[in-house]
Amino acid sequence: MTMSQATAIPAHDVGSPGHAHDAPAHHPTVYDYDSGPPVDRAKFAIWLFLATEVMFFTGLIGTYLVLRIGTVSWPNPASRLAVGVTAGNTFLLITSSWTMVRALHAIQRGDQAGLVRWLGGTILGGASFVSVQVFEYLELIHHGSVPSIDIFWSTFYTMTGFHGLHVIVGVIWLIAVWISAVRGKFTAKNYLRVELAGLYWHFVDLVWVLLFTVVYLM
Amino acid sequence: MRDAAHTAPGGHASAHAMQAVSAGAVHLGLGAPGTVHEIHEHRELGFLRKYVFSTDHKVIGIQFMFTGLVFFLVGGLMAMAIRWQLAWPWTEMPVVGRILFPNTGRVISPEFYTMLFTMHGTIMIFFVIIPLLTGAFGNFLIPLMVGAPDMAFPKLNMIGYWAMIPAAFCALISFGLEGGGPAAGWTAYPPLSTIEKAAPGSLHAQTFWLLALTFVGASSMMGAVNYVTTIVKMRAPGLTMMRLPMTVWGLFIAALLQLFALPVLTAASIMQILDRVVHTGFFTPTNLLVNQLSPETAGAAAGGQPLLWQHLFWFYSHPAVYIMVVPAMGFASDILSTHARKPLFGYKPMVYSIMSIAGLGFIVWGHHMFMSGMNPALGMTFMVSTIMIALPSCVKVFNWLATLWGSRIHLTSAMLNALAFVAMFIIGGLSGIWMASTPVDIYIHDTYIVVAHFHYIVFAGSVFAIFGAIYHWFPKMFGRQMNETLGKIHFVGTFVFTNCVFYMMHQLGIAGLMRRTADPYAYDVYAHLQPLNQFISISAFCLFAWQIFFVVNLFHSIFWGKRAGRNPWRSCTLEWEAPSPPGHGNFDRRLAVHRGPYEYGTPEVQEDYLPQARSL
Amino acid sequence: MRFLLTLLLIATLVLGVWTFMDAHNHGWWLPPNVSSYGPHIDQLFYLILGMVGFFFVLTEGILIWCVFRYARKSETKADFTHGNHKLEMLWTAIPGALLLVITFTQMGTWAEIKYKGSFPNVAPIAEVWASQFDWRVRYPGDDGKFGTMDDIENPFEFVVPVNEPVLFHLRSRDVIHSFFVPYLRLKQDAMPGMVIPVWFQVTQEGSYDLVCAELCGWGHYKMAGRLRVVSRAAYEEWLKKAKLEMLSNGTEDKS
């Protein structure tokens, strides 16, 4: 969000350091050029940001795989986790990705009401995903399966926990976008912030599909 | 011609901008390269917004610079304490001894020594060199050198600086906590770093240390996103990538390195934090017995792999060492070319070599782990890639030398430091070849050769480049020039003492002296090395003291220095088109770039330089 | 300034080379070498020293000349050139070739020392345990197995026979340590959770400092051990005595 606003006003409140003795005239003009690929700055930056996220999860998942391969008797996930429930949860998250796509389509057609509706759906999807996961955690902890039991739980909580945090951030972000949507801030010509939030959301879902496969199914 | 610029494509462009502002987003239509929109600003800013919570890249850059320098002082003081202990182990430090170590018999305790070099290394790398290179000069120079009014995301930029504050806080508090500071080295190898019992001194300190790293990471990350976006998306018309000054290239590559390497360290340090706080077992192998106590019976998970941390850590920290030199190479290239009044020799090879250094930098991390029990076949492959990485550096060195050949050198303070960078980088780099060869590394790993190696590059190299950069860009920063005489005095002493300190460390290393020892003379093999260490220490104290000339010069020049015009060095690059110091939005005229950044001594005009933005 | 800087750089170059020439007179140099593969390491060391030494002199020399020659006051412009393809080729190819050479010349030595394939096929003579902050050597006893009742625990001192390949298992009880014997040019980290086989062959009787080369806590600096190299006969003798002691004062501390 900070990003998109910042781009919107490229030279916003630029203070000048020190005593600018041969500084320009009182009503200075700000020359702000635009070069490079014809992509909006904010979008470009989001892609960079997602690249760092990819590396972050590469670190986590890589660790998981190394430890798992290095451990002689890794417990079968199915024996410790409610795979069925999580499978449903996964489906929920994927659907929320789909609703996000619909939301974008809606505003691209200038359909503000549709945007609000589909965004709301996405937020609901994400929120319920988180709550299901919290519920799962509570269950597990209730049965004494805390991270310090063994390496399986250590990795499990770290992987899913960090993804969970990302989902929460995503939901908050979407809510912010949703509020502007309700205020009718977006038009068929201007929906960048919807797009940005969408990119992030799709990424989060993608990561989950990966995590679900390696942590629950493999 | 300036007026012409003002009455340029006024109307529609600014209309664009207004629409952008109101719309809350610049939409794709503006993507066409080289468009400009002028934004007329009339708001006045209060002191706080202007100098403290400023979003101006120039102010943020200067904030970074002073933060870095203050930390440089702190890290330097720690180095002095290290040197005292190594020269005169277990003897009371004059004056400060009784104040600092009242309850350890007024001498440095062995445990405190480990904390000293741990924090020395951490502060110098994460709070001095990287912030000074990318934070200070990255912020100040990038927009100016690409002709942009500011960073792409000024607010994010400001947050990036303020993320350094909690980092610094964590780092320092970890040193103040009871029991002392983190004591696992700047590399924080587990299990020493993860099991409290292993290093009783650093109870919470190690955790805070890890938090500090995480915050620094966040800060660098925001910076990196900003830099890359600014360089790619906000270049002045005509300024193609292949017309960028090497400084911008260096900072650009360094930013990319951070983007792709840092997140891995962040992930790793978070896992280590979890190991310490909630007792997960990522880096704790099974059935340890630390101080007669096994972590498992103490209720911690086990079954992890200590080696894993080393892989993750070095996957970041090797690229990190190039983050510490690539921008410095950029500064050196610009300063050399400018003050030698001769075009940089082989611009394209210079760019490609930086790229390949960065690329190879991602596949050599294992050279820190040759002795770690990692599969020796893997060690062999890392050996090959590591030796190959010498090649691009080789290209750079010879290109610098060729730049000087047949040039017209002006020995300004900036130039002196840039020349020293080249001389010192060669020494530091060459010792790298030794360590890259695995069989030799069997002997010299964790000896003082390593210490000599990286101090030659990081102190004798990067720090000289930083000094040079300060002398060179000071006029742009403060509109005044630094005192040349003081600058030269500072240079000579620093150069002499630096070599006295670090060159003899090679000899220590060859004699087999290993690093991180509070008292080497406990061993017969090393007993005879004490005189050498005393010589090194005395030189180090002189080196430290000599910096007073720099400090005095810096502060004196800020207030009373001789006023500088726009372009005191008759330099070609864009930052010199702006007023000194640049005002609001940096440039007061419309820029159009017509050529590369190093047209010195060109026959086209009768002065000996032809700026990028001057049309013929 | 021009003369001063030239002087400084020359001093760096000359003193730099000189210290390396002269260091051995002050004992600031490689300690004597008593292992079978030590010489190979030292040869590589000198090979690389020669090569980087050459480039050190070459590059610093050029730098010095440039400063001396081109820092003069002058009214004319500098030579105007943006580069030269042939030269670039030259100083990429030659160092590249040299680097390839050293790359390949050293592979053999590395394999000889660290590859399992090239280990001598002898039974491991002992387990060397590192822990904060001491070394413990555990000999297998008659049954040739570790971790059994008849093991012989020997603190501090690692006794081995001279002139024959010795294989041992390096282990750590707590944190990372490193088994470093400068006289043998031998170093290997002891990684907790790993059993790392290491081999060496000493060519000279005597007792040599065994130092810990990896930071392992506040006592790292004083984690000393000793490697005592004796004749085969003396070794057998010592082993017998050690066994008797074990039996007499019971077999304590096992882990």
Ligand code: HEA
């Ligand atoms: C800015 C920092 C920086 C830079 C640029 C480098 C550059 C290099 N480093 Fe260094 N290194 C460190 C910082 C740096 N290093 C640090 C901090 C450590 C220690 C970490 C710790 O353990 O605490 C370390 C440790 C380290 C090790 C591990 C040693 C050990 O622990 O056992 C190795 C091993 O291979 C290594 C190798 C190299 C090589 C081959 C280069 C090459 O890039 C150098 C290339 C340059 C040249 C070769 C010179 C110029 C070229 C010529 C003059 C042309 C002619 C030369 C030839 C043909 C050879 N470094």
Ligand code: HEA
């Ligand atoms: C990265 C940068 C960096 C820098 C610049 C330095 C600078 C110095 N270092 Fe250090 N050092 C490291 C990084 C660095 N070091 C690292 C990573 C380690 C390994 C740690 C570990 O093993 O875990 C290490 C370890 C290390 C050791 C080995 C300790 C051991 O293994 O037992 C020693 C021993 O001599 C040492 C000495 C010095 C000395 C004498 C300096 C001197 O050059 C310092 C001189 C200081 C100054 C010149 C500062 C003066 C101040 C200013 C100029 C600022 C002015 C202030 C204002 C304007 C406000 N360092």
Ligand code: CUA
């Ligand atoms: Cu054991 Cu250092």
Ligand SMILES: [Cu+2]
């Ligand atoms: Cu490295």
